[in-house]
Amino acid sequence: MAWQTYDPTIEDAYRKQLIVDDRMCFVEVIDTAGQEEYATLRDQWVREGQGFILVYSIASRATFERLEVFRQAMLKVKRQKPVFMLVGNKRDKQYEREVSTAEGAAKAREFNCQFLETSAKTSENVEHLFKTLVRLLRATKQQEQGVQGPIRSPEKEKKGRKCIIM
Template sequence: MDTWTVALLGDAGVGKTTLALQVFPNMYDQTYDPNLDDGPYRKKLIVDNKMCFIEVIDTRGSEDYDNLRDEWIREAQGFVLIYSVASRSSFDQVEKFHQCMGRICQESPIFVLVSNKCDKAYEREVSKEEGSTLASQLGCEFIETSAKTAQNVDRMFLNLIRLLRRS
């Protein structure tokens, strides 16, 4: 059975933990405390009629965790680069996380770019087109998600697992 470790990378507050919790039914918690360590998350999934095991590492977005983040990147085979549609600064930080992956990974990293919190359209600071353009520049798939409503969260993980299987 395939086993994959996936690291969620992005600025603080973009919804990494909530995305991870959506992999597990009925675990979404609107009272999340970012100071508590809740990962890694583990689960068996069926992707394209084939069972696999996924471990999701919920990295912290703060610079206080840079050394830990480097270790988490070394452990992972796949990555989800995440920013919030409601935060221009989180979008601007994506390149930093991409460069960090490139610096640490032995081979070309396998990743998807995720624009989270699409349920907050009224607070949008980053257009879908900007996200799509950045994904093209980085050479990866682009997905808009809502960790709160679970929109496209399964698709995000399934597509990343498919990419990992092809690598």
């Protein structure tokens, strides 16, 4: 699957249809790039979102050190426990690396989430990232339904097959 051409953004939204484990889903990705001017909108998006990708640049220790601030902000807004993935981006810049893979993996263990390194520029692991997150969201939903029973009627379930990922 070819994701959109690499385009470094300040804030953007993407919608993508993809097949994960022979099941179609629609993914809506809202990329705030951590900008403070989107803080009010971010709270609304967090309330509506189901899965969250915490991204840092492997070439910038400062972005890695700000992860906890963003995670805590999301935990404050989200009513139920959100699904997170930690992503070290810019894997194509190995020569500029400031954050080791081991440090990223350790932070993911601290956050109790999955970890992956990607390159948005070369698309390395990007498809894998979204498929993994969709699988995590599906597993979480199945667990919730197993404990609490069906959340929605079958009619609403068919209409509502969309993941919102930040």
